[in-house]
Amino acid sequence: MNLKTEEPENRKTDIFRFREFPVYKDAREFRGNLKQLSKMKFPKEEQFCLTSQLWRALDSVLLNVAEGSDRYSDLDFSRFLNNALTSVNEVVACLDCALDGKYISGIEHQENLGKAEKIYRQLKAFASKVRNSS
Secondary structure, three states, rough: OOOOOOOOOOOOOOOOOHHHHHHHHHHHHHHHHHHHHHHHOOOHHHOHHHHHHHHHHHHHHHHHHHHHHOOOOOOHHHHHHHHHHHHHHHHHHHHHHHHHOOOOOOOHHHHHHHHHHHHHHHHHHHHHHHHHHH
């Protein structure tokens, strides 16, 4: 009897449909990259302040897309997508703080702002589509 329950990463499942949303995939990659950047660049004294705030905001983008995807109405889903949008704004503010503190370079700042903008635009369009389909 095989009790192993782990599933391969690429196995599709209809239950967790949010995992197939392009914005979820992009936000997941963005989250990983920014967490890695902050580990390498942010000073230790920011661990419980800016780093923690950035990580919570990055997690919030993914978590709101996931949680909202299983709501009973498109309006509810749209609200969660809006929450994800506000978390993207928070990520951008954290990036500004990191730039101001000279923890990241201007190039790193601009690159990540571009990625944040892409996710923001995807969320805006997705929320609009969801609201208009109800």
